[in-house]
Amino acid sequence: xxxxxxxxxxxxxxxxxMDSNWTEPWLFIVYSIxxxxxxxxxxxxxxxxxxxxxxxSAGPLFDFMYVGNAFFIFVGTTLFGTFQVIQSDREWxxxxxxxYISPISFYVYVxxxxxxxxxxxxxxxxxxxxxxxxxxxxxxxxxxxxxxxPLFLAxxxxxxxxxxxxxITLGGVTFLMARHTQSLAEAVPGIFYxxxxxxxxxxxxxxWLQGVGKAIPLTYWFELSRRLLLxxxxxxxxxxxxxxxxxxxxxxxxxxxxxxxxxFGLSLGVFKxxxxxxxxxxxxxxxxxx
Amino acid sequence: MNAAIPYRSSAERRSDVRYRMGLxxxxxxxxxxxxxxxxxxxxxxxxxxxxxxxxxxAAYVFIYQSFYGAQVALIQAGQCAGVPxxxxxxxxxxxxxxxxxxxxxxxxxxxxxxxxxxxLNVLWSMASQLYWExxxxxxxxxxxxxxSRMALLAGMAIGGMFMTSVRALSTLVAGVLxxxxxxxxxxxxxxxxxxxxxxxALYGMGMLxxxxxxxxxxxxxxxxSLLEEPIFFSSGMYFPAGGFLLVQPxxxxxxxxxxxxxxxxxxxxxxxxxxxxxxLPVLLGPVPELGLLLVLAVGFLxxxxxxxxxxxxxxxxEGRLTSRHQ
Numbered sequence: 001x002x003x004x005x006x007x008x009x010x011x012x013x014x015x016x017x018m019d020s021n022w023t024e025p026w027l028f029i030v031y032s033i034x035x036x037x038x039x040x041x042x043x044x045x046x047x048x049x050x051x052x053x054x055x056x057s058a059g060p061l062f063d064f065m066y067v068g069n070a071f072f073i074f075v076g077t078t079l080f081g082t083f084q085v086i087q088s089d090r091e092w093x094x095x096x097x098x099x100y101i102s103p104i105s106f107y108v109y110v111x112x113x114x115x116x117x118x119x120x121x122x123x124x125x126x127x128x129x130x131x132x133x134x135x136x137x138x139x140x141x142x143x144x145x146x147x148x149x150p151l152f153l154a155x156x157x158x159x160x161x162x163x164x165x166x167x168i169t170l171g172g173v174t175f176l177m178a179r180h181t182q183s184l185a186e187a188v189p190g191i192f193y194x195x196x197x198x199x200x201x202x203x204x205x206x207x208w209l210q211g212v213g214k215a216i217p218l219t220y221w222f223e224l225s226r227r228l229l230l231x232x233x234x235x236x237x238x239x240x241x242x243x244x245x246x247x248x249x250x251x252x253x254x255x256x257x258x259x260x261x262x263x264f265g266l267s268l269g270v271f272k273x274x275x276x277x278x279x280x281x282x283x284x285x286x287x288x289x290x
Numbered sequence: 291m292n293a294a295i296p297y298r299s300s301a302e303r304r305s306d307v308r309y310r311m312g313l314x315x316x317x318x319x320x321x322x323x324x325x326x327x328x329x330x331x332x333x334x335x336x337x338x339x340x341x342x343x344x345x346x347x348a349a350y351v352f353i354y355q356s357f358y359g360a361q362v363a364l365i366q367a368g369q370c371a372g373v374p375x376x377x378x379x380x381x382x383x384x385x386x387x388x389x390x391x392x393x394x395x396x397x398x399x400x401x402x403x404x405x406x407x408x409x410l411n412v413l414w415s416m417a418s419q420l421y422w423e424x425x426x427x428x429x430x431x432x433x434x435x436x437x438s439r440m441a442l443l444a445g446m447a448i449g450g451m452f453m454t455s456v457r458a459l460s461t462l463v464a465g466v467l468x469x470x471x472x473x474x475x476x477x478x479x480x481x482x483x484x485x486x487x488x489x490x491a492l493y494g495m496g497m498l499x500x501x502x503x504x505x506x507x508x509x510x511x512x513x514x515s516l517l518e519e520p521i522f523f524s525s526g527m528y529f530p531a532g533g534f535l536l537v538q539p540x541x542x543x544x545x546x547x548x549x550x551x552x553x554x555x556x557x558x559x560x561x562x563x564x565x566x567x568x569x570l571p572v573l574l575g576p577v578p579e580l581g582l583l584l585v586l587a588v589g590f591l592x593x594x595x596x597x598x599x600x601x602x603x604x605x606x607x608e609g610r611l612t613s614r615h616q
Contacts, residue, residue, distance in 0.1 A: 022512055023512075031512065034516065035519045038523040039519040039523070041523045042519070042522060042523045042527075042529070046350070046354070046529045048537060049532075049533035049570075050354065053571070054357075055371040056361050056364055056369075058357055058360040061356060061357060061360055092425070184342075187341075187346065189346075190343065190344075190346030190347075191345050194345050194346075194348050199349055200352050200353050200355070201356065204352050204355055205352065287426070
């Protein structure tokens, strides 16, 4: 167990150094925050244009979208922080063979490398929410009661754990891939963007796609986070559209916990399989440079 | 040796125009070839480059559809543009206008999705490519070869355009077949001119960045990363760029700054030429935008040539041409 902990600690430190050592820490933080805020501004402008040409407003839907998008910052950065590890070590630094043969758990190493990205993403999420609540006009209606804090934190921990598990599952796949990390980083979060009701209520999707969304644990994380953060007026307007309005907050947390455990098991299996197949095909330290 | 044929030593430097043109054309083909063939040898890219990005675009389409749903619900409840509908005919007219606007906005997302594909290719396969070549040890070989460096970059651009066109085309087809967007092209020649000039300007910018990235070194990947979402925003990839003019006071400033990236003007013109019935806010007319794009294209190519020569000299002098991880 102490070996796992040491691996995790050292990998987290290494991840921070590798991510940030090209510049000063403060510049790195600014850089890490500009990207998600720009993504948020895309949505703000989309809404402004639509409201202007349609001459209407849909405040609760906008708040729904804004909070969902703020939490989605965790998804893009954590997933990228996890599954790019294998490809960057293999193709860019070409150090994977040395790390791979060292007496550590490669799974824990990959998990540790993603921690720095989660920390920076947390800053970006807080800043995005604060921007919506205090700078945007009209403001996004955000409120979190003291009684809801334990539930919110439990959901946050489970959600992030689940994200790591999904990222490592993808990491297992990248053992066998050419250097397409960037495409993967853009594309995989796209799946969750569409199916998890991040930006629009699940009821907008065709029926069978709603089923896909309900099978993904992140759907429950977003649902729970929004329930705890949005104002009662917004919730009253949006809850009937989400398809999950019949479940209590605790039930939603239960779904999230259960699906997180399932995805953790899946990540172990896929990672081991990818590793086995890559070793068999001699691809553990391959480079693709076209 | 036949005395009628002048002897030319293999070490002799040839500088006649015909030879140089042939050499550079072969270089372009030679550099484009591995991109096309390499892509075919690694078919996994089709899934990651073609299918998965469609999901990101679908998300933006569904956002517009969810707002459209809310708007239709309001109109059906008797609220037309914030006031009670004057008559059933007025209600119907508002419903039709909303549907027309939805088509325009979804078309905007689809066109933006095609341009995003090219922009990402410019960033990751043009701008950062020379730095990547340095990291894997190919750069010094390129520098020793006798062809123009611009020919090398042009080959990369053409190969990249081929790879990316597949993704862009699939996005466009999906927009029509899956999302039901109706494009109406009134002036195909102007449309083609805008599209190709936009691509030349974009890849010209990529060529310029390629040489700058050689100097910026390992910050290159971070810079490319930074030029994604902020450029998607400032170029209006997923909303009409004219929307910036609706946001006072900072919107127009962002529009002016964003127009440095050719994708913004190109997209704005393409939207006007393919979605004429939607009442989308625009920046300028397509013809002035084409003129500006031409200026950008020529400017970026000249700057790229200058920067490449200057920075190559600098990199040679400072010994950074072959030093990896710096």
